[in-house]
Amino acid sequence: MSEAFDAVEIISAKRDRNELSDLQIDWIVDAYTRGVVADEQISALLMAILLNGMNMREILRWTDAMINSGERMNWSSLGIPTVDKHSTGGVGDKITLPLAPLVAACGAAVPQLSGRGLGHTGGTLDKMESIPGWQASLSNEQMLKVLQDVGAVICAAGAGLAPADKKLYALRDVTGTVPAIPLIASSIMSKKIAEGTSALVLDVKTGSGAFMSDPEKAKELASVMVELGKRAGVNTRALVTAMDVPLGLTAGNALEVRESIEVLAGGGPADVVELTLILAREMLDAAKVSGKDPEVALKDGSAMDRWRKMVKAQGGDPDASLPTAKEKLVITAERSGTISSMDALKVGVSAWRLGAGRARQGETVQAGAGIEIHAKPGEKIVSGSALFTLHSDDSERFERAKQALEGAVSISEKGEVAERLPLVITKF
Numbered sequence: 143m144s145e146a147f148d149a150v151e152i153i154s155a156k157r158d159r160n161e162l163s164d165l166q167i168d169w170i171v172d173a174y175t176r177g178v179v180a181d182e183q184i185s186a187l188l189m190a191i192l193l194n195g196m197n198m199r200e201i202l203r204w205t206d207a208m209i210n211s212g213e214r215m216n217w218s219s220l221g222i223p224t225v226d227k228h229s230t231g232g233v234g235d236k237i238t239l240p241l242a243p244l245v246a247a248c249g250a251a252v253p254q255l256s257g258r259g260l261g262h263t264g265g266t267l268d269k270m271e272s273i274p275g276w277q278a279s280l281s282n283e284q285m286l287k288v289l290q291d292v293g294a295v296i297c298a299a300g301a302g303l304a305p306a307d308k309k310l311y312a313l314r315d316v317t318g319t320v321p322a323i324p325l326i327a328s329s330i331m332s333k334k335i336a337e338g339t340s341a342l343v344l345d346v347k348t349g350s351g352a353f354m355s356d357p358e359k360a361k362e363l364a365s366v367m368v369e370l371g372k373r374a375g376v377n378t379r380a381l382v383t384a385m386d387v388p389l390g391l392t393a394g395n396a397l398e399v400r401e402s403i404e405v406l407a408g409g410g411p412a413d414v415v416e417l418t419l420i421l422a423r424e425m426l427d428a429a430k431v432s433g434k435d436p437e438v439a440l441k442d443g444s445a446m447d448r449w450r451k452m453v454k455a456q457g458g459d460p461d462a463s464l465p466t467a468k469e470k471l472v473i474t475a476e477r478s479g480t481i482s483s484m485d486a487l488k489v490g491v492s493a494w495r496l497g498a499g500r501a502r503q504g505e506t507v508q509a510g511a512g513i514e515i516h517a518k519p520g521e522k523i524v525s526g527s528a529l530f531t532l533h534s535d536d537s538e539r540f541e542r543a544k545q546a547l548e549g550a551v552s553i554s555e556k557g558e559v560a561e562r563l564p565l566v567i568t569k570f
Contacts, residue, residue: 243448246293249433262490276458349386351486394512467510
């Protein structure tokens with residue numbers, strides 16, 4: 143059959159800073175999904191979009207075209223409001239794990255479609271897969287059953303959901319076109335809108351450990367995504383939150399699961415608990431659910447009950463021992479004083495080099511690999527005491543992981559602490 147457009151003319155239009163028409167956008171996304179447009183052609187278009195941008199009309203249409211490449215899910219048979227949370231990712235960001243069962247314990251249903259880690263940012267599915275027996279892939283019918291029985295599900299997006307995004311995402315990663323706001327916003331929102339949730343809370347990270355290290359760029363991304371969600375009829379709001387310092391005291395898959403369980407048991411690091419509660423209240427408000435207060439649900443054990451049910455419903459054993467790495471290496475403080483700063487990116491890269499992350503899609507990760515953080519900015523430390531513990535199955539990984547941590551921590555003998563981003567910078 144003859145095609146409505148020619149890929150080269152669309153590439154040339156964006157290269158020359160022209161707007162793409164609705165029909166051009168519809169065609170190129172569909173033709174690429176069908177395999178009519180080659181990878182090298184769409185790569186050129188992605189680079190042109192990164193360099194020259196898109197206006198709101200173009201981003202809306204691009205997002206719609208990606209949604210229309212696959213199926214749309216519907217949770218109306220549940221009879222209770224659905225709400226999801228999406229984080230743009232960071233270092234030690236395990237918030238989804240305690241958050242989904244917590245919000246379910248407070249009266250909303252949480253269909254949490256999650257992804258895998260790439261580079262220095264961890265992925266929720268990789269973390270959950272460190273639980274023995276737990277399965278990431280569920281059919282739509284299985285998802286619905288878990289939501290009916292438990293109220294929360296964390297699983298992989300099925301192949302039928304925004305298939306155009308799957309192809310484009312893999313290509314962006316290898317062509318240096320990841321940090322384009324139109325492409326990030328349409329990638330995230332096409333999946334979330336197709337997922338069929340009625341409300342959505344976005345956690346847009348900024349600081350050294352985030353995709354969007356510049357807070358102004360993070361705000362721009364947040365506002366674009368909120369606009370896309372609202373125009374699609376999803377009650378959407380966004381929080382721009384800090385990722386200049388790792389979240390919590392662990393970075394790595396099983397290590398973060400252990401920390402999440404501490405939070406569900408009523409303990410855990412203060413910053414993880416605080417952000418989990420902020421996002422839980424935001425999600426319940428967006429879903430118009432006024433049930434139990436999230437703080438109560440953490441303390442009375444109801445969030446932990448949901449966690450255990452959710453893990454079991456996907457084949458996992460909530461009582462099984464989590465995997466631990468074969469080798470450990472303790473890094474100590476070189477002098478006494480107050481920790482004045484800690485660079486999230488360097489900690490994330492180190493955890494990645496230990497085996498906690500992947501350099502390209504499809505690589506396996508080590509469940510037990512990662513970093514424990516023994517002191518954070520504002521805390522005092524004594525020379526020779528533990529600063530980090532590195533975990534890996536391969537001791538030969540320690541050298542490069544240590545190199546990544548060079549300059550990651552500053553210690554002030556005068557007790558000075560570098561200015562940090564507030565946990566929540568702004569809301570949209």
